[in-house]
Structure formats: structure tokens, C-alpha cells
Amino acid sequence: MTRMFAHHQALISGCISFAVILLGWQLAVDLGLVQVFFTSTPVRVAVAFWQEFRSGEIAANVGVSLYELFCGLALACVAGIGLGALASWSRTIEHVLEPFIWFTYACPIIAFYPLFIAWLGLGAPTIIAIAFLSALTPLYANTLSGIKTADQELMRAARSFGARRRDLFLKVALPGSVPIVVAGLRLAVGRGLTGVIAGELFGAAAGLGYSIAFYGQKLKTTEMMVSLVLVVIVGVILTQLLSLCEAATDSWRTGPGR
């Protein structure tokens, strides 16, 4: 009961603080403290949101960005988890891969977007490539460390029952690493989304990032705010979904090994 109350208390105070922000924003413009050109107002944004929603512009932009994000993430999952598993299998492979993986992590991938456009053309393939490279490292690193730090007691138990190296790998270490890999996926979604939106600011002709840059160049603040709000909503929903996945994949574990 008290927990339920605490839960609702968080919800109520959260709603209050969003309401205060919106009210302050609206009042700041209405009272003439800031010009409407700079910030627009919540009412205008809501009206524009509804119009864009009716005209299908929102669905189109969100659809393109999500499509690019999912393609990039899917590729990053295949490559990151595959390479991570390979690297955990052989120390030599790990060291061969290491400099390249960490380069993609340290390097601002967006800097290479002119190259991607030259190779892949303007639009979805370029953005997918940027999302893929942005999302790769967390998946690789978490798969590798998840397998490496596999529960040693389980490993010993399996070994004493006659498991071979391949069995240990496929039946103990790999399944055991799932929660850590999912945690990596959550990081990858965040980095991938940044990659998609930032990539679309430069090298795209559709999507949320593109619409922000497009309206920004025309100095249409209201329409830009609509897309900004959408990016926040998409980010929150994806993160919440991944947190649920994380909890679900971790729930079968019990005890202190968790």
C-alpha cells in the first residue's frame, strides 16, 4: 500500500513539474518576457502537433527514423554479439578486433558522413550505417564481458558433468550473458538514436532529425518544437521498453549471483 502511494506520489509530482514547465513557458511568452519567435508556445506547438498528426507528417517522420534506427540496431546486434562471442572464444581475435572497435567508440562517427553519402547515397542507408557504427561498441563490449564473467560455479559444475568447451560456451556462458547483453542493448539504443537524429541533421531527406534541421533553417520554431517533443517521446518510450526487457531477462536469476 505504501509502495503504491509512493508510486503515485512520483507520478503526481512528475505531472506537476511538467505542468509548471509548460505554464512557465506559455506565460514567459504571453507576458512578453521572450519573443514568440524564439521559443514558440506550448499552445502553438500543440496546435501544430495536431495539424502535422492529421496530415500524416508525424507518422512519416517517426516511421523513417524508427526504420533507420531498427535496421542499424539489428545490424549492430548481429555484428556486435557475433564479434563479442568470437572475441570471447579466442584471445587473438579479441586483440585483433580491439583497436577497431574502440576507434568506432572514440570517434565521432558523424564526422565521416560525407564518406557514407559518397558510398551509400543520401538517405536511409547512410543513416543506418551511422546508427550501426554508433550502436556497435556497447553490444560488443557487453557480450564480451558478459561471457568472460560467466558464473564460475556454473562453469565448474558443467565441467564436472563432462561438458566440453563448446558446451560450456553455448549452454552456460552464452545464456548467462543475456542480461548484460540486454543492458548493452539499452546503451546501444541511446547511442543509435543519437546517431540517427544527428545523421539526419546532415545527410537525409526525411526523418525527425531532418525535419528539425529543415524547419530550423526556415526559422519555423513551432514546427521544430513539434519534432523536438517527438524525439523526447520516442527516446523515453524506447528506454522504458528496454528497461522492461532488462528486468524480464534478469528475473529468472535468483540469489546472490544476480
Add this chain to the structure above:
Amino acid sequence: MAVATDYEHRRAPSIGAALDRHYGALVSTAAVFAFLVVWQLAAARGWVNARYTSSPSQVFAAALDIARHDDFLHHAWVSLSEFTLGFAAALGFGLPLGLALGTSRRLRLFIDPPMMALYTAPRLTLLPILIIWLGIGAASKVAVVFLGAVFPIIVNTMAGVREADPRLLQAARAFGAGRLDSMIKVLVPGALPAILLGVRLAIGRGVLSVVVGEMFVSEAGIGHQIMNYGEAMQVGHLMVYAFAISLFGYALTIAVRLLEDRIRSWRPQP
């Protein structure tokens, strides 16, 4: 990021103790070298279009050209000062706010939801509107670095403070420590590893922010040059600048990680 680097625990093919110890570094170096050779060959033999891929020799020539004719130091200085200002502001704002949020539940209830909403969204989306607000000069880049770096700092400081050892706090209070005392002498040192982790994450975000900000619209800086050379399809020059900024971010990250290791070494393991 949790990356286990426990190479020491495993045995390499036994070719000798010294070789054994440096096995990883040797393999990595060989892999990079092999990559460079293949890249050079592929460009020289025409397997790939060298105009789009450049080649190691072209990148090297571009680096010499930049050192001689390009005002590299000026652009590096512009980017560095934007990064430093934005990052300092993020530390100055993020640490106190993180401390306050970590210690006050009431504050957390109201600030946390909007902050988390902004934290999960890519802050680079704010770039176009920051440019409308602050112009195309350094101010908009400082702001985007600040926004990129401040959230990991706030969130990790908050988490570090909340996970502080309650026994230590109790002990401090029993010896008559006030709120401020227990904050400065118990909470902050206790939260230091978490804070440093936040700083390390923030560096990556800050570097990305300054580059993308300058690429979007600017008058000078590393990102500005990357954009110029990208539009002119001078891939070698572009790569030199991209390598330079990557190296900068990587070196800073490593420096903070070393600091983290030193701090962890004086803390007793739980």
C-alpha cells in the same frame, strides 16, 4: 562501460614470458598494420575508389599539408575552448545539482521526470534551436557541449550520493557532523567513483557535441574543417581532423579512467 580486461588471468601461447606479457599489444598492432597495408593496396590497385576511401599515404600527405598550410592550431584552439567552457559549466552546474538531488527526495520527485526525459533524448536535436537562440558563434557550441555533458554528471553524482554507505553517514552524524560536513567529508568522497564515471561518459558526449555543433554551422573549429573538407571530398584531410578529435576524446577518457583506478585503489573493496 564495464569492459573486463583481465588478460593477466589467461595464458597465451607460450613463446616466452616477455612476449606473453605483450601478446595483446603485439596482436593489436599487427592487426592495425595489416589493415593499413590492405587499405593502401586496395586504393593503389583500384579495388576501391581511392577518391572515396583515400589511403594511408594520402592521409599522411594530408597531415603534412595541414601542418604546413592549414591553421590547425587555431581550429584546435577554437574547439578546445568551446569544449572546455561547456564542460566546466556542466561540472559547475551538474555536481551541485546532483548532490542536491541525491540528498533530497522531495527535490528528486520534481526534478527527476523532466530531467530523465531530456536525458534519454539525444541532446544534439537541440542544436538548431540553440543556434537560433545563441547564434552561429562559439556560444551555441558551448551550450550544446554543456547539454551533452551535464546529464551524465548529474545522474551519476545523484546515484553515487544515494548509494553512499549509511554506516559512514551514521558514524559521522554520531560524532556531531552537520549536514554540510557530512556532505563534504562523507558523501562526496564516497560518491567520487560514480562521479568520475559520469565525467568519463560526459567527455565522449561533449566531444561529439562540439564536433557535430561545429559541423552543423560555424566559422572555425575542427568540426568546421571536417565539414569543409567533406563537402570538397578531400577525404584525406577530413580523416586527419577526425583522427585528431578522436585521439583527443580517447586520451581524456583514458586519463579519467586512470584517475578512477587510483581512487578505487585506496577504497577498501566491499
